[in-house]
């Protein structure tokens with residue numbers, strides 16, 4: 456320990472501290488002239504570009520925009536204290552009633568839902584096991600999935616400490632199941648890439664008494680998916696909050712069997728000796744997620760779909776007027792199931808799709824699109840209605856300009 460004398464000596468060598476001795480430290484810090492208080496148009500103040508999102512629900516582009524009712528719920532949540540567990544209890548029961556499933560909880564994204572869901576399946580309600588994870592000694596330590604479903608997000612499962620076992624056929628799946636098998640995991644987005652489909656997967660799980668989990672992160676719309684997979688018999692189902700449901704980007708939903716979800720909750724705050732402590736969902740986001748879900752359930756989905764179709768057609772008609780431009784309207788069967796436009800063109804137009812995307816990005820307003828080397832791909836579901844005219848005009852202008860050169 457420093458002696459009083461050396462402490463004083465130490466302090467007086469720091470200019471700011473001599474200010475503190477004079478009682479001015481706080482005032483001088485808060486009035487720091489080099490960093491004026493931030494206010495108003497915060498993104499602009501930070502020097503950030505905002506943009507029209509003609510791409511879709513991408514994590515890097517910050518997911519989706521929350522409706523005002525959701526941000527009101529978040530602002531409201533910030534005004535009062537509640538007990539965190541009681542809040543989760545009440546909201547979990549309410550979501551379960553809304554989605555006609557046994558139980559539910561708001562999670563930190565679909566990724567967080569996967570981690571705490573699997574952790575709950577492995578630990579059950581045994582608090583010693585909860586505290587032991589990710590050390591799986593004496594616990595089940597394998598998750599089986601189809602090889603074509605083994606995408607980056609299975610890291611959420613590996614976070615629990617398990618090994619991933621991949622299979623291709625039903626026979627391989629049945630043979631792989633054993634004493635170490637904790638869970639079977641299915642990726643809805645890659646349904647077509649795998650031999651085993653949802654119903655058969657659930658059937659195998661039931662036959663061997665192993666819980667099944669389906670990742671439906673980006674599978675809303677259609678709204679029916681929020682009900683379909685728990686009803687089909689999956690023990691756990693995960694959705695992202697900040698994609699089609701337009702809730703907080705860092706929130707998500709875990710739906711399914713009460714025993715597993717209650718066990719999953721043991722891995723989350725306010726408890727701390729668990730792997731989910733860092734996957735906290737604050738009260739504001741719990742409320743925001745609930746309100747976003749209720750708004751999503753009550754909206755006119757047919758009307759919204761028709762609007763997206765009209766917007767896509769408007770952009771397609773506009774750019775197709777440019778000589779040599781081809782458009783293709785399609786709806787992905789699984790994940791991001793919305794009207795989508797693919798724009799490509801002949802070599803007569805001397806500009807590449809990545810160059811066009813760059814020009815859209817650097818224009819005013821800035822527009823984000825996606826696609827590889829062959830096309831510019833557009834969806835309108837994340838756009839404020841009316842902006843389809845801006846996107847149509849800009850894309851048409853860029854292609855017209857390039858054809859003249």
Ligand SMILES: *Cc1c(COP(=O)(O)O)cnc(C)c1O
Nearest residue numbers: 564565566567608672673695707
């Ligand atoms: C987006 C996504 C995730 C991650 O979801 P978050 O809500 O961002 O945690 C997981 N799986 C799939 C298939 C996804 O598309």
